[in-house]
């Protein structure tokens with residue numbers, strides 16, 4: 001069929017698919033699911049760090065953290081807007097999230113126990129997100145690619161503020177250094193899980209690569225992240241909690257230990273430390289905001305009437 | 309759960325003086341004024357712009373689905389509108 005051949009030609013030529021173009025149903029569905037999950041992750045991702053805004057140790061750290069969390073809200077909105085260009089309904093996306101029908105990144109189902117977690121999230125979690133997101137700036141769907149370009153520009157601040165926070169704590173007392181190491185111990189493995197299941201078990205990878213939605217496999221991106229992070233950990237003076245982690249000169253990459261995939265699937269399926277709390281919190285915030293949405297709509301309607 | 313759904317607005321930002329407004333994305337807002345405020349918070353948190361336009365998405369008239377179909381053909385065959393149409397010898401300076 002002509003339309004399908006034209007679509008494939010555009011994608012193969014590295015041109016971008018735009019909202020009003022014809023596209024296969026599967027392409028549209030895959031994108032809506034991926035972009036929605038991505039948007040939900042940004043929105044839920046505000047919670048673990050948001051926990052520490054009121055308890056940040058200085059005005060400087062509080063202002064930085066506020067700006068970071070506000071950015072994550074912005075990322076969620078850019079992405080919801082991109083999903084809407086595919087015909088998704090915004091209110092329904094929110095319903096899918098608060099009613100548990102759509103997922104978000106499992107990393108946000110872990111708790112933030114100390115202020116060092118704020119630094120480690122910036123360094124490792126935003127760091128892993130950057131690894132995932134940089135190739136998405138060239139993803140085949142135009143609005144998604146453009147949203148990712150905006151996001152990536154802002155992420156580098158997120159990662160750097162985290163690393164700087166950790167460097168500051170590492171120059172502090174022994175207790176502060178211990179706090180940093182403890183946070184690294186807790187976040188390292190979940191960060192590696194952010195890249196998704198191993199390639200052999202990743203159901204959607206092949207088709208997504210053919211459609212140029214994805215450009216690298218989960219395992220490739222995970223390896224890239226490990227290679228980037230090891231020297232940063234050394235410079236910081238922390239130990240990554242993996243005895244199998246070692247440079248492999250032959251491969252030109254670091255080898256690393258086996259990920260606990262049973263834990264990964266447990267958390268994905270809803271049984272992580274904070275799954276219920278995160279969704280309940282989002283639902284509460286949405287419900288508490290209902291009167292504001294209604295009042296603003298009523299006010300706008302009244303103004304329109306007066307203008308006639 | 310109630311959903312008083314707000315209309316969709318498209319957002320255009322002028323990056324700096326001398327440049328055109330460029331489409332940056334969209335957002336929902338109850339009215340024009342709130343759309344402008346939300347656009348500022350969402351799309352210009354780091355001085356990305358000196359001026360913002362917002363327009364309701366349903367007020368936009370667009371060319372037909374395919375972004376480059378017969379609608380653009382009238383300009384497609386007028387290659388003489390482009391400077392590269394004209395062969396000028398390499399030794400002519402500044403042209």
Ligand SMILES: [Fe+2]
Pocket residue numbers: 042071072075151
């Ligand atoms: Fe983000």
Ligand SMILES: [Fe+2]
Pocket residue numbers: 072126129155158
């Ligand atoms: Fe971030």
